[in-house]
Amino acid sequence: MNNEFDPLEAELGALRPVEPSGELAERIGKRLHAERSSVPRKRANGTRSVPTTYYWFALAAVAAALLVAVAIWRGRERTPEVEMPLASPPPLLAFDDALPSVWTYRSALASPAALDQLLDKHARLAPPPGDNEQTRGFGAVTMNQNSHLGGL
Amino acid sequence: MSRLIFAALVPICLLLSPLAQAQIPDSDPHTAGNAALQYWQAFALMPTLDKEQEELVGKWTTVSLDDPQVMKLVENSRTSLMFLHRGAAMANCEWGLKYDDGMGMLMPHMSRARDLARLAALRGRYEFERGNWKVGRNDAQAIVTLGRHVGREPVLIARLVGLLIEDLAIDLTAPYLLEHKAPYPQAMAMFEALPPAATLSQTILVEKKYMCQWAIDTLKKEEKGKAGAGLELWKKFIDGAKDADALAKMDKFDEILKRMEEVVPVYDELAGIAALPKPEFDARYPKFREQAKGANPVVGLLLPAIDQVLAKDHRHKARFALLFAAIAVAQDGPAKLKEIKDPYGDGPFEYKALDKGFELKSKLLFEGQPVTLVAGAGKKE
Numbered sequence: 001m002n003n004e005f006d007p008l009e010a011e012l013g014a015l016r017p018v019e020p021s022g023e024l025a026e027r028i029g030k031r032l033h034a035e036r037s038s039v040p041r042k043r044a045n046g047t048r049s050v051p052t053t054y055y056w057f058a059l060a061a062v063a064a065a066l067l068v069a070v071a072i073w074r075g076r077e078r079t080p081e082v083e084m085p086l087a088s089p090p091p092l093l094a095f096d097d098a099l100p101s102v103w104t105y106r107s108a109l110a111s112p113a114a115l116d117q118l119l120d121k122h123a124r125l126a127p128p129p130g131d132n133e134q135t136r137g138f139g140a141v142t143m144n145q146n147s148h149l150g151g152l
Numbered sequence: 153m154s155r156l157i158f159a160a161l162v163p164i165c166l167l168l169s170p171l172a173q174a175q176i177p178d179s180d181p182h183t184a185g186n187a188a189l190q191y192w193q194a195f196a197l198m199p200t201l202d203k204e205q206e207e208l209v210g211k212w213t214t215v216s217l218d219d220p221q222v223m224k225l226v227e228n229s230r231t232s233l234m235f236l237h238r239g240a241a242m243a244n245c246e247w248g249l250k251y252d253d254g255m256g257m258l259m260p261h262m263s264r265a266r267d268l269a270r271l272a273a274l275r276g277r278y279e280f281e282r283g284n285w286k287v288g289r290n291d292a293q294a295i296v297t298l299g300r301h302v303g304r305e306p307v308l309i310a311r312l313v314g315l316l317i318e319d320l321a322i323d324l325t326a327p328y329l330l331e332h333k334a335p336y337p338q339a340m341a342m343f344e345a346l347p348p349a350a351t352l353s354q355t356i357l358v359e360k361k362y363m364c365q366w367a368i369d370t371l372k373k374e375e376k377g378k379a380g381a382g383l384e385l386w387k388k389f390i391d392g393a394k395d396a397d398a399l400a401k402m403d404k405f406d407e408i409l410k411r412m413e414e415v416v417p418v419y420d421e422l423a424g425i426a427a428l429p430k431p432e433f434d435a436r437y438p439k440f441r442e443q444a445k446g447a448n449p450v451v452g453l454l455l456p457a458i459d460q461v462l463a464k465d466h467r468h469k470a471r472f473a474l475l476f477a478a479i480a481v482a483q484d485g486p487a488k489l490k491e492i493k494d495p496y497g498d499g500p501f502e503y504k505a506l507d508k509g510f511e512l513k514s515k516l517l518f519e520g521q522p523v524t525l526v527a528g529a530g531k532k533e
Contacts, residue, residue: 091370094256095388100263102363103255105309107392110460115312120206123263 187301188247188261190239195264197235198271199228209267212274213323217281226278229271233291236272240294243347245301251358254366262313265302269295269317273324280324280530285332288324293342295321303349306358308456314349315468322475327530329482330509336480343472352462353423360419364454368412375405383408390453398449411450418444418451426458430466430496467518470496471525474512477501478527481510496523 094103100122108115201209208215208222215222239245247261276291296318303314325334350358367389375382382405390399402408421444425436437459444451473495480488481503489500489512497515504511509528516523 089253089256089258091256091374091385092388094254095391100259101255102257102259102307102309105259105262106255106456109308109312110457112316112464115309115316119263119266119313120210121263122260123267124206 183241183243185242185244187239187242187245190235190242191245191261191265191268191298191301194232194235194239194268195261197232198264198268199225199232201225201267209270209274212270212277215274217278222274222278225271226275229275232268233272233275233294236268236298237290237294239301240297245304245347247305249305249307251362252366254370255363256366257307257362259305259307259310262302262310265298266313266317269298269320272298273320276324277530280328280332283331285328285334288328289332289334292321292325295324296343297346300347300349304347306350306354308355308359308461311350311352311355312461312464315464319468319471322471322525326475326478326525326527327509328528329478330528331530333482334479336476336483339476339479343476352426352458352465356419356423356426356456356458359456360416360423364412364416364419367454368409368416371405371409371412393453395449395452399453402449408450411448412454414448415450415454418448418455422455422458426462430462433462463518466496466516467523470494470514470516470518470523474501474514474523474525475527478510478512478525481512482528486510 093099094101097104098121100118105115105118108118199205205221205225208219208225217223247259249259250257272291272295276288276295279285279291280288299314299317299319299321301314302317303311305311371382371385374385383403386405386408387400390396393399402411421440425433425440428436441451441455441459444455473492477489477492477500480492486503486505489503492500494501494514494516502513504513506526506529509526509530511524511526514523
């Protein structure tokens, strides 16, 4: 910090703002007038009219919505045509008598006892319905959790 | 600016609103859905049976209903049976079978459907014994409908399991006919309103398209993928077959394929014969089968034993006819039989009074014995 009187400071202190020219004032006036005319005028009831540009935006939004609708509709129409890569069972699976395949059941066509035995076998091979051990997600629902139902 | 956002959102919301509404489930009990989805919920909620309980369910016609194990089983089946009834209230049933899998097509619902029907029969008997006729009758009706829904798939084994399930309803209802006196017209109307099962001719044509043709295509595909693999697969087909020795002599892949392709038109002929009235079928089928097998050993391997399926079909029809006749007798007495014709004879069913209830006999023979029905022997005093 310098406490001595600086000549530059004295020079700057002597400077005074110059009055704006008449030409500048006229240009500013014209510009202000032009901007005011672009601002929406108040209607008789006090509301402002919406500029035309906004209507174009709204129209574009409607057009976009229609495009979305057409896309959804066409997408639905086309769904059955899409061939998903489905896995087919290997042919040998048909001969696995642990599985309830058409081939396995053919052997039981002749005898009701054989059919009953096969149905018993496949019923036993099915996972037990009560076995709800869960390895992912939020775990199995227990009676305690059920008791909270309706608590809200 | 808020007007702009509003103007843009309104059409989008209007367009999306039907999609949002489609996600809200209908709270009304609808009957237009897929019954199979209800049945699968019933299967999932069936009680897990240990060996002893399995035996109890298997012997549902004779087990003591005072046995605490049986009572527990009936109690534990209630939720599952609720879904059985929901499914039975629906006309449509799509099991979602993948016919393109041919003989490898899996039908895991069949064993479950049979077990569910047995549980329903046990509960039905339990209710009949307590005089809850309406609950018991509803169980019987749900069992028959489940049987029809299983048998609607045009696959021979599905048809047989369907018949087996429907037979449970006959076994459940017949012993209690004298007590609950189901009105004959109402019972007939219920039967006639049941969803139709696939016809035998339909199942034969499905066998041709999806089973025989699948076997041919699969053998070709295997052989194309690796030389000799088709022949290896063929050995799987003939493993355990009746004419395995004769079939094993065919060891050239091209010959096997040619023989298999020759079987395809035989299915059409078989479908025609299966549609004939019983006397004509009985007269024509043995000769047809003998000739077809004599000309081509692969016929015996691929063509299903239609005569055995048809015999079970006729027995089932006769049993239902006997049941309705028994309902009429329980309501109006044996004299009513004069108005009801045995579909497998020239006159009415034979009637025999028993110490408890009565027996009706059809002229139809199954495995050498006349098909009979004992009615009114059930309720304990």
